[in-house]
Amino acid sequence: MEFKRIEVVTSLYKLSDLQKALGKLGVTGMTVIQALGCGVENGTQEYELEMKKTPELLPKQMVMLVVEEGLVEKVVDVIKKELYTGHIGDGKIFVSNVTNIIRVRTGEEGKAALN
C-alpha cells in the first residue's frame, strides 16, 4: 500500500478547526510544527501599500500527516475547504511520497504502523 505525506503550512488561528475536520475524517495522527515563513508576497500583510522587497518571515504552523494514497484527494479537499478564507495567507499544501512507516515500539511497518 502506498502512502503520501501531506504538509500544510497555514496561519496560527486555523489549527483547531483543521484538527477537528481531520479527526472527523478518521486521520489517526498529525504533527504540528511551529514555523516561520512567507510566500510570493514576501510576508506583506494584505492591508499594506506596497509589497516588501525582502522576505519577512511570519509565524506559521506546519501540520504534517501521512495517509494512504487513496485518501489523499479527500483529505486535501477537506484541508482546502477548512483553510480557505479568500485572504492572503490561507496557506499551502505539499504532497510527497513516503516509502515506509515504522512504529518504534512494536516494529510494525506500513499501514499497521498507522493503526
Next chain:
Amino acid sequence: MNNGKLGLPSVIATGVGLIVATSCLMSVGQGAGSLGITFIISMLMACAINITTALCLSELNALMPNLTGGLAQYTLASFGPFISIITMVGGYLVCNTIAGSAECAMFGNTLTGVFNTKIPGSVFCIVLLLILIAANLHGIDLFAKIQNVVAYGLIFSIFIMGIIGALKLGTGEVVEQPLVLTSNMSDIFSMVGLAFFLFLGCEFIIPIAPNVKNQRRNVPLGMILSLLIVTAMEIILILGMHNYTDWATLAGDAAPHVLYGISLFGEFGKYWMALISVFAVVSTVNSIISSLAYICAGMAKIGLLPKVFMKKNKNDAPFVGILLIGGAMVLINATGLSTTSQLSLLILIGCVFWMAAYCISSLNVLVFRRKMANVPRTFKVPFGPVIPIVGIVGNIFMIYNIASDTETKMIIYRTVLVIFAVLAVYAFIWVKKVMKRPLFKAYEVKDIMAMENELYHLVREEQKKSA
C-alpha cells in the same frame, strides 16, 4: 474559527423574520383578490426562483465569506466597478429604500384605518421616520430587544389567523365566493412579479453566517426552509381570506391584513392585526434604515461610494447613510403615497431592481465557476450551471411579466431605466474620475477581502495625510 451559536431553528426563525413584512400582506391581498387561490401558483413560481437565488448567494458567500458590503462585492470581483455600482450600489439601495417607504405607507394606512382619522397616512409615516432617524443617529436601536418578538408576533399571528380562517373557525361571517377567479396563465404570470415581493430578504441571512453552527449546511438550508415556510404561511392565509373576505374588497384595500382581521374576529381582530403590524412595520423600517446605512459604509470601504459614508458621529452611527436613506423615505412618503395602486406600483418598481440584482448574483456564480474553478467552495450549487441559469431566466421572466397591463409595465420600465441612467452617469464619473479604474475590469478577490480590514483604510488615510 467557527464559534457559531445559532442552530438551524434560529437561522430559520431569523430568515422568516427578515423575509416577512407588512407590505407582503398587501401583495397577498392584491394578488389573491385578483386571481383567487390561483395566486398560489404565482407564489410558488416566485418562491422557486428565489430559492435559486438563495443557493447562488450561498455559493458566493462560500467564495467570499464574512463581507459587510453585501452583493456589491461579489459583482466587483466578477464584472468590475461600473456594473457593480449600477446594479448593486444604486439598484439595491433603491429597492430597499422603496421597500421601506412601502412599509411606512402601510403603517400610515393601518393607523388611518384603525382609528378612522382624517389625518392623512403620510403624516404618521413622516413622524415615524423622523423618530427612527433620530433614534438611529443617537446610535439607539429602539427595537433591538423586541425586534425578534414583534417579528415572531407577526408570523405567529399570520399563521394562527390563516389556520382559523382556513378552518372557518372565526367569529365573523363566512363569505361564499369562488376559489378561483381566473386560471388564465398570462394572468398568473403577470402576478409573479407581485408574488416575488413576498420572498425578498433571504440574503440578509448571509451577514449572520459567522454566528451559525455548521454554517456550510445551515445557511443555505436555513434560507430555503425560510422561503418554504413563508410560502406555506401565505398559502394558509389565502385560504383563510377566501373564507372571510370578499376578493374584490381585498384587492382594493390598502391594509388588507387589517380588513382580514376585522372579517375574522371583528373589532378584536382589527386591533390585534393593527398592533402587531404597527410594531412589525416600525421594526422593519428601523432595520432598513440601520442596515442600509451600514451597507453604504461597506460599499464606501470598497470605494464604490464616497468615503463620507464611512464617517460616524459621536454615537458611532454612520450618520450620512442614515440621513440620506431616511430622508429619501420621507420624500417618497411626503408625496402622499397611500393608495393600493400607488403602493403596488412602487413595490413593482422596487422588485425590478431587486430582480436585476438577483440576476447579476446568479451570473456572478457562473463567472466565478469559470474564473475560479479550482478555488475550494464549502458550498457549491448542485447540478452544474442549471440552477443559476434557471435563476437568471426566472428573474428576466418576472421582469418581463412585472405587470398585467402594458401601460403599467411601460411606467415601471421607464422609471427603472431613468434611475439606471442616472446611476450609470454617476458610475461612469465615479469610476473614471475618482477610482481611476477601467469600467469593466474585475477586482481580484484577495483585494476585495483585504478592503474588509480596517487597517487597509487606515494605512491609506495616513499616506494621503503625509503626501
